Amino acid sequence: MIDYEAEYNNRAMVPEHPEIIAGWERDAAAYRESSPCELDRAYGLGPRLFYDLFHPTGGTEARTIALFLHGGYWQALDRKHFSHMARGLNAHGYTVCVASYDLCPDVRIGTIVSEIRDLAEYLWETYRKPIVAYGHSAGGHLTASLLATDWRARSLPPALAAAGMAISGLFDLLPLIGTSVNTALKMDQREAIANSPIAMGIPYGTRLIAAVGGEESAEYKRQSRVIVDFWSRGGIESTLREEAGANHFTVIAPLANPESALVHDLAQLGK
Numbered sequence: 090m091i092d093y094e095a096e097y098n099n100r101a102m103v104p105e106h107p108e109i110i111a112g113w114e115r116d117a118a119a120y121r122e123s124s125p126c127e128l129d130r131a132y133g134l135g136p137r138l139f140y141d142l143f144h145p146t147g148g149t150e151a152r153t154i155a156l157f158l159h160g161g162y163w164q165a166l167d168r169k170h171f172s173h174m175a176r177g178l179n180a181h182g183y184t185v186c187v188a189s190y191d192l193c194p195d196v197r198i199g200t201i202v203s204e205i206r207d208l209a210e211y212l213w214e215t216y217r218k219p220i221v222a223y224g225h226s227a228g229g230h231l232t233a234s235l236l237a238t239d240w241r242a243r244s245l246p247p248a249l250a251a252a253g254m255a256i257s258g259l260f261d262l263l264p265l266i267g268t269s270v271n272t273a274l275k276m277d278q279r280e281a282i283a284n285s286p287i288a289m290g291i292p293y294g295t296r297l298i299a300a301v302g303g304e305e306s307a308e309y310k311r312q313s314r315v316i317v318d319f320w321s322r323g324g325i326e327s328t329l330r331e332e333a334g335a336n337h338f339t340v341i342a343p344l345a346n347p348e349s350a351l352v353h354d355l356a357q358l359g360k
Contacts, residue, residue: 103336153359173345
């Protein structure tokens with residue numbers, strides 16, 4: 090029998106996570122100080138509905154805008170922890186939006202998904218560029234949810250968000266129901282299914298890279314494998330990659346390195 094509580098308790102699996110998170114904050118603050126950026130831009134009326142925009146530092150300007158979505162199980166952290174996640178793509182000519190969103194238990198997961206879709210629409214209306222999305226953990230879930238959106242139903246270009254990289258993403262939310270993660274989420278079965286990307290339909294015409302750390306739990310590896318298998322069988326260009334030696338917290342470190350393989354593959358998604 091699978092111990093879902095243990096499988097999804099990333100902080101218990103990585104005891105040094107406080108030092109890693111503190112390092113994120115330091116590196117993010119340093120990047121905001123050193124890079125050309127526009128901070129605290131609103132995309133909605135809520136107190137957390139803001140994004141920071143980081144401008145390219147090298148390369149030919151990309152035809153797409155990149156959107157980074159942070160993790161924290163939809164109930165913790167914000168964009169200010171992750172400014173440096175723009176560094177890698179900035180060096181490849183990308184403008185990068187690093188966004189915050191409302192958190193549970195103040196809102197439901199479905200509200201967060203709607204907020205990120207509204208953000209994507211706002212970015213299109215503001216910058217007139219399609220989006221390549223990338224996110225970590227809960228942000229991986231939101232990345233896949235963006236790709237699975239029916240943009241035509243919103244009278245928007247069907248390829249508004251047609252490519253993404255979901256890192257340590259969550260695509261099947263049902264296993265979380267019986268865990269402590271759900272204390273703040275308060276999901277029932279119907280809500281978990283409705284907000285699981287694997288139940289949102291096949292997003293034809295999209296491309297997905299699902300990355301996961303080699304030191305992550307079996308459940309996190311299963312999550313990435315399932316979305317790639319399911320979408321690939323539906324004709325979607327989906328790739329699974331396992332980052333050797335990386336745990337749930339270190340797996341995103343290469344995003345700050347313009348020369349990393351992860352950034353290289355991500356940059357190719359937007360071309």
